[in-house]
Amino acid sequence: MARATSSYIAVALCVISGVGAVLLSALLLWSAEESDQIALGREIAVVDSVVQSIIAQIPRDQASVTIWNDAVEKTALNFDPEWVYVNLARWMHDYFGHDVVYILNSANEKAFAYEGGRVPEASAPLPDLVRSVAAKARERLSALPPDMEVDAHGDGLGTTEVGLIDGRAAIVSAMPIIPENDGSIVQRSAPFLHVSIRFLDGNVFQKLTDTRLISDARFVASSAPGEGAAYPLMSSTGEALGFVVWSPERPGKRILTRVIPLAGCALLVVIALCWFFGRRLSQAAAKIEASRAHAQHLAFTDGLTGLPNRLMFSQCLERDLAGVRAGQTTLALLYLDIDNFKNVNDTWGHPAGDELIREVARRLLSVCRESDTVARLGGDEFAILCVDTDAENGRRVCNQVLKAFGEPFTEIGQQMSITVSIGMALAPAAGIEASELFRKADIALYRAKAEERGSYRLFTPTMDEAVQIRNATERELRNAIDRRELCLVYQPLFSSSAQVMAGFEALLRWQHPVRGLLPPSSFIGIAEETGLIHEIGMWTLGEACAAGKAWGVHKMAVNVSPAQLRRADFAEKCLGTIGRTGFDPQRLELEITENILIHRGGHSQANLEALRKAGVKIALDDFGSGYSSLDYLRNYVVDRIKIDQSFIRQIEFSEDSREIVLAIIRMARALRIDITGEGVETEAQKDFLVRQGCDQIQGFLLGGPLSAATAARLALSVGQEPSNALGRQDRPLRPSGSAELRWES
Incomplete structure (x- = not known):
C-alpha cells in the first residue's frame, strides 16, 4: 500500500511536474513572442519617425540657402554658375548629404545641375518626377496669399514628394529662391527654384544603425524579405517603392534560448525560473523603453544645443497657458534674436556660427531659473518661458540676459561682441492663446531691433496698433504710384x-x-x-x-x-x-x-x-x-x-x-x-x-x-x-x- 501510495504520489508529482513544465513552457513561448512584437512595434515607430523627419528636413535644409538675398542676386538677377556651385550645390551635398541639386529658371528649365558630387559634362533631361514637383511648387506659390509672411524655415513655400527616379527611390523637394526681407516676391515674379534630391538606397538610414536604435538598417527595392523586419516605403501617389529593412531586436527569443536548458530541471526550480524570466523580461522592456525615450528625445530636442526645440516649447507653452486660463498663474514669454548673426557665418563660417549658438544656449541657461523653459526655435532665434512672472520680474530676466551677452564670445579663437534683442509678452495681459502670445512677443522684438539693438521691449497695445498702421501703409503704398497719389x-x-x-x-x-x-x-x-x-x-x-x-x-x-x-x-x-x-x-x-x-x-x-x-x-x-x-x-x-x-x-x-x-x-x-x-x-x-x-x-x-x-x-x-x-x-x-x-x- 505504501509503495502504491508512493507510486501514486510519484505519478501525481510527475503529472504535476509535466503539466507545470508544459504550462511554464507555454508561458515562456507566449511571453517571448509578446516581447518580440512589442520590440518590433517600437522599432517600426522609430523608423517611421526617422523617415518622416528625413522628408521634412530636406526643405528646411534648402531654406538655409534659398531665403537669401545673395542667392536671388546670383541666380535670377545675375546668374553666377561658380557661386551657385559653391553655395547652392556643393554645400547641400557636403553639409547636408543631398545627392542631386538642380537650379531651375522661371520657366522650370534647368539652369544648373549637380549630380553625385560633381557637375555633369552632358546635360540630361530633367526626370519626370522633378518636373512634376517643380510644377506643383509653382502652383503652390501662385496660390499663396500676397501678404504671407515668410519665416527663416520657408514653411509653406516648398513642395516635397517621394517617388522613383531612374528606378531609384528618392525624395525630391523644390523651394523658391527669394530674398530674406521680401517674401511677397513669390507673388510678383516667378523665382528660380532650388530642387534637391536625396536617394533612399544610399546611406540615408545609416544613422539608425549608428545611434544603435536599429540594427543593420538599409533600403531594398525588392519585395519584403522573409526574415527580419520591414517598413514599406510609399510614394506620394501611393505607389510602393520598396522597404526599409533591418535586423529586429528579439529580446524574448534571446531570453528564451537561455531559459530552455533550465526547463528540464525539477519542478522545484520552476519558481526560480519564473522569477529569472520575469527579471530578464523586465530588463528587455526597460531597454525598449529607453530606446523609445531616446527617439522621443531626438524628436523634441534641438540637435545643436540640446535645448527643447520649437515643437517641445509649444507644448510647454500650451501646458502653462492652461494654468493661466484657470487663473492659477501668470507667465512671461521672451522672444530672442541674435543681432547680425548672419555676419558671423559670413565672416567666420558656419562651424563658428554653430559654436556661437551653443555658447548662447549655455549663457541663457546660466541666468534662468530651473523652472524656466529655454528653447531654441531655429536659426538664431531662442525663447524663454517664465512661469509665475510679472512685468517687473520679466524685466529682471531680460536685463540678466543682456548682461550675460556683455562679455565677449571667444569660443572660436576670435573675440566677438554679440548682442541680442528681446521681445517680451505677458499672459494673460497680452493674451491667453499661444499663437497670439508669440505674435505679440514678435512685435515687441521687432520694435527692439528697430529702436535699439541689444535691448528689450515689453509688448504694449500701441505696438499692435503701430504694426496694423504700418501694414496698411505698406499695402496702400504699393498702389500709390499707379493711383498718382505721389507728387513732388x-x-x-x-x-x-x-x-x-x-x-x-x-x-x-x-x-x-x-x-x-x-x-x-x-x-x-x-x-x-x-x-x-x-x-x-x-x-x-x-x-x-x-x-x-x-x-x-x-x-x-x-x-x-x-x-x-x-x-x-x-x-x-x-x-x-x-x-x-x-x-x-x-x-x-x-x-x-x-x-x-x-x-x-x-x-x-x-x-x-x-x-x-x-x-x-x-x-x-x-x-x-x-x-x-x-x-x-x-x-x-x-x-x-x-x-x-x-x-x-x-x-x-x-x-x-x-x-x-x-x-x-x-x-x-x-x-x-x-x-x-x-x-x-x-x-x-x-x-x-x-x-x-x-x-x-x-x-x-x-x-x-x-x-x-x-x-x-x-x-x-x-x-x-x-x-x-x-x-x-x-x-x-x-x-x-x-x-x-x-x-x-
Missing part, C-alpha cells in the same frame, strides 16, 4: 546773396486719400524695407528731371535713399532716366545722407563714382547729424555739403553752434567743396551765413516748398519783375531791395 513739391535754392536763384530741391510727398498730405518720414522707411524705394526713387528722379528740363532750371536737387545706392545697377538706371528726360546731368545734384558713407560695402562708392564721371553732382545732406569724417569725405568725394538745420537754428542763441558752423565752412573750403545752409528762417541766420562765405541758402525765409505749378511759374519768370512772376500768396520771400530774380551763372 519744389523748394527754391538761392545763392548767398539771396538775389540769384540757384535752382530747386525736389521733395517727395504722398497725397493720401484719407490721411492727407504725408511727408517722406511717414513712408520712406517702409518703402526701404519692402524694396518699393527703388521704383519710387526712379519715379521721383524722372519727374524732377522732366520738370527741370521743361522749366530750364540751372540745378535740380533730388534726394537718394541709401538702399538705392547699394543696388549694383543704380547708376546705370539713374543715367538712363536722365537720358530719357533730356535733362543735362551736369545740372542734376543728388543728395545723399551720412549713413551711406559709413557703410562702405556694397556698390555705393562705385555708383557715386560712375554718376560723378557722367557729370552728376553729389551733395551730402544733413551734414553734422551723423558719423561723417574727413576720411569718408576723402574716399567718396562729394561736391557739396549741406549743413544740418539743427545747427542753423541755434546760430542766434548758441556760441557752440556758431563755432560748429564756422568749422564746417572752413573744412569745406579746405576740401574745395561747395556748401549750403539749409533751414534758414531768420534774417540773422542768413546774414551770418553770408558773412562767413556760405555758397547757397535754403529755407522758409527765402521760399518754402512750392507746388509743381507754382514752381514752374517761378522758374519761367526768372529775369522778369517779381510782380510778373507769381501771385501774391505764392511768391517766396525776398530780401528788401531785390528787384529782379535771375539764375545763378
Whole structure:
C-alpha cells in the first residue's frame, strides 16, 4: 500500500511536474513572442519617425540657402554658375548629404545641375518626377496669399514628394529662391527654384544603425524579405517603392534560448525560473523603453544645443497657458534674436556660427531659473518661458540676459561682441492663446531691433496698433504710384546773396486719400524695407528731371535713399532716366545722407563714382547729424555739403553752434567743396551765413516748398519783375531791395 501510495504520489508529482513544465513552457513561448512584437512595434515607430523627419528636413535644409538675398542676386538677377556651385550645390551635398541639386529658371528649365558630387559634362533631361514637383511648387506659390509672411524655415513655400527616379527611390523637394526681407516676391515674379534630391538606397538610414536604435538598417527595392523586419516605403501617389529593412531586436527569443536548458530541471526550480524570466523580461522592456525615450528625445530636442526645440516649447507653452486660463498663474514669454548673426557665418563660417549658438544656449541657461523653459526655435532665434512672472520680474530676466551677452564670445579663437534683442509678452495681459502670445512677443522684438539693438521691449497695445498702421501703409503704398497719389513739391535754392536763384530741391510727398498730405518720414522707411524705394526713387528722379528740363532750371536737387545706392545697377538706371528726360546731368545734384558713407560695402562708392564721371553732382545732406569724417569725405568725394538745420537754428542763441558752423565752412573750403545752409528762417541766420562765405541758402525765409505749378511759374519768370512772376500768396520771400530774380551763372 505504501509503495502504491508512493507510486501514486510519484505519478501525481510527475503529472504535476509535466503539466507545470508544459504550462511554464507555454508561458515562456507566449511571453517571448509578446516581447518580440512589442520590440518590433517600437522599432517600426522609430523608423517611421526617422523617415518622416528625413522628408521634412530636406526643405528646411534648402531654406538655409534659398531665403537669401545673395542667392536671388546670383541666380535670377545675375546668374553666377561658380557661386551657385559653391553655395547652392556643393554645400547641400557636403553639409547636408543631398545627392542631386538642380537650379531651375522661371520657366522650370534647368539652369544648373549637380549630380553625385560633381557637375555633369552632358546635360540630361530633367526626370519626370522633378518636373512634376517643380510644377506643383509653382502652383503652390501662385496660390499663396500676397501678404504671407515668410519665416527663416520657408514653411509653406516648398513642395516635397517621394517617388522613383531612374528606378531609384528618392525624395525630391523644390523651394523658391527669394530674398530674406521680401517674401511677397513669390507673388510678383516667378523665382528660380532650388530642387534637391536625396536617394533612399544610399546611406540615408545609416544613422539608425549608428545611434544603435536599429540594427543593420538599409533600403531594398525588392519585395519584403522573409526574415527580419520591414517598413514599406510609399510614394506620394501611393505607389510602393520598396522597404526599409533591418535586423529586429528579439529580446524574448534571446531570453528564451537561455531559459530552455533550465526547463528540464525539477519542478522545484520552476519558481526560480519564473522569477529569472520575469527579471530578464523586465530588463528587455526597460531597454525598449529607453530606446523609445531616446527617439522621443531626438524628436523634441534641438540637435545643436540640446535645448527643447520649437515643437517641445509649444507644448510647454500650451501646458502653462492652461494654468493661466484657470487663473492659477501668470507667465512671461521672451522672444530672442541674435543681432547680425548672419555676419558671423559670413565672416567666420558656419562651424563658428554653430559654436556661437551653443555658447548662447549655455549663457541663457546660466541666468534662468530651473523652472524656466529655454528653447531654441531655429536659426538664431531662442525663447524663454517664465512661469509665475510679472512685468517687473520679466524685466529682471531680460536685463540678466543682456548682461550675460556683455562679455565677449571667444569660443572660436576670435573675440566677438554679440548682442541680442528681446521681445517680451505677458499672459494673460497680452493674451491667453499661444499663437497670439508669440505674435505679440514678435512685435515687441521687432520694435527692439528697430529702436535699439541689444535691448528689450515689453509688448504694449500701441505696438499692435503701430504694426496694423504700418501694414496698411505698406499695402496702400504699393498702389500709390499707379493711383498718382505721389507728387513732388519744389523748394527754391538761392545763392548767398539771396538775389540769384540757384535752382530747386525736389521733395517727395504722398497725397493720401484719407490721411492727407504725408511727408517722406511717414513712408520712406517702409518703402526701404519692402524694396518699393527703388521704383519710387526712379519715379521721383524722372519727374524732377522732366520738370527741370521743361522749366530750364540751372540745378535740380533730388534726394537718394541709401538702399538705392547699394543696388549694383543704380547708376546705370539713374543715367538712363536722365537720358530719357533730356535733362543735362551736369545740372542734376543728388543728395545723399551720412549713413551711406559709413557703410562702405556694397556698390555705393562705385555708383557715386560712375554718376560723378557722367557729370552728376553729389551733395551730402544733413551734414553734422551723423558719423561723417574727413576720411569718408576723402574716399567718396562729394561736391557739396549741406549743413544740418539743427545747427542753423541755434546760430542766434548758441556760441557752440556758431563755432560748429564756422568749422564746417572752413573744412569745406579746405576740401574745395561747395556748401549750403539749409533751414534758414531768420534774417540773422542768413546774414551770418553770408558773412562767413556760405555758397547757397535754403529755407522758409527765402521760399518754402512750392507746388509743381507754382514752381514752374517761378522758374519761367526768372529775369522778369517779381510782380510778373507769381501771385501774391505764392511768391517766396525776398530780401528788401531785390528787384529782379535771375539764375545763378
